[in-house]
Amino acid sequence: MLLFDAHRHLPDTGARSPEELRVICGTCEADWEAVLAHAASGPEIIPMLGLHPWFVAAAAAGWEARLDALLRAHRAGVGECGLDFAREAADRPAQEHAFRIQLRLAHALHRPVAIHAVRAWGRLLDLLQEEGVPPAGALVHAFSGSPETAAALQVMGVFLSFSAEGLGPTRTKIHETLRTVPSSHLLLETDGIGDLERVITVAAAHRGVAAEDLAARTWKNGLRCFKGLMA
Ligand SMILES: [Zn+2]
Numbered sequence: 001m002l003l004f005d006a007h008r009h010l011p012d013t014g015a016r017s018p019e020e021l022r023v024i025c026g027t028c029e030a031d032w033e034a035v036l037a038h039a040a041s042g043p044e045i046i047p048m049l050g051l052h053p054w055f056v057a058a059a060a061a062g063w064e065a066r067l068d069a070l071l072r073a074h075r076a077g078v079g080e081c082g083l084d085f086a087r088e089a090a091d092r093p094a095q096e097h098a099f100r101i102q103l104r105l106a107h108a109l110h111r112p113v114a115i116h117a118v119r120a121w122g123r124l125l126d127l128l129q130e131e132g133v134p135p136a137g138a139l140v141h142a143f144s145g146s147p148e149t150a151a152a153l154q155v156m157g158v159f160l161s162f163s164a165e166g167l168g169p170t171r172t173k174i175h176e177t178l179r180t181v182p183s184s185h186l187l188l189e190t191d192g193i194g195d196l197e198r199v200i201t202v203a204a205a206h207r208g209v210a211a212e213d214l215a216a217r218t219w220k221n222g223l224r225c226f227k228g229l230m231a
Contacts, residue, residue: 001197002019002219003021003196003215003219004021004223005022005023005189005190006139006141006189006225007114008023008025008190009025009027010034010038014195017044018043020196022046023048024046024047024048025080026047026049027050028055029060032067032070035047035076036074036076046077046229047077047229048080049074049076049078050078050113051081051098051102052082053083056091056095057094068105075229077111077114077226077229078103078105078112079102079112079113080116080141081099081103081113082095082115082116082117082124083095083096083118083124084120085118103131107132110135110136110228111228111229112137112138112228112229113134113136114139114141116140117143125152125153129156133156137224137227138157138158138225139159139225140153140158140159140161141163141189142162142165143161143177144171146173147176147177150181159186161187161188162178162187162203163188163189163191163199164189164193164194164198165193178203178206178207179206179207183214183221185221186218187221188200200214200218
């Protein structure tokens with residue numbers, strides 16, 4: 001089975017094979033070099049460098065210039081970045097500013113972008129409309145929004161990735177959304193938890209398709225979404 005894991009983090013453990021591609025996202029400046037070093041260990045690792053909304057407040061001044069320089073020097077995408085308004089204390093303007101900077105980097109350098117979005121769907125759509133969806137590829141990982149939000153993103157060309165956690169037995173709203181996403185814009189991920197074959201099997205059961213077919217489809221979609229980074 002071809003396996004495309006659209007979202008993971010370090011530490012990235014477990015056996016690797018040429019039939020499994022893994023997108024590894026950095027979340028703060030402290031892990032950018034480690035993600036690049038890990039990607040140098042094999043072509044099946046797709047590196048992404050970004051500032052996650054949880055780490056915006058703690059980012060050291062000048063992070064934008066250092067991220068820009070690293071991205072220019074390496075074949076890596078932008079992310080994970082985005083908006084997370086679930087926490088009461090979230091500094092929304094600061095998150096939006098950091099997200100805009102990273103969307104602009106993805107445009108300027110023609111790189112794909114990995115987006116984290118939680119309870120911020122309206123603003124996510126606003127910012128993507130204002131900045132434009134980076135043409136080299138974009139996905140929202142661990143998608144937890146409504147079918148309507150999924151449809152709005154898909155029309156803009158954004159891929160929707162569903163995670164092991166989101167496919168858990170109690171997440172019935174996410175299962176409902178999963179059934180509505182067109183196969184052309186669907187991705188699957190472990191988010192570092194569990195194994196991808198299990199995610200594919202569960203997602204295939206919800207969609208009423210064969211696991212092998214869904215694996216092949218999400219592999220092709222992954223190559224499309226991240227085409228700018230493929231060797
Ligand atoms: Zn993540």
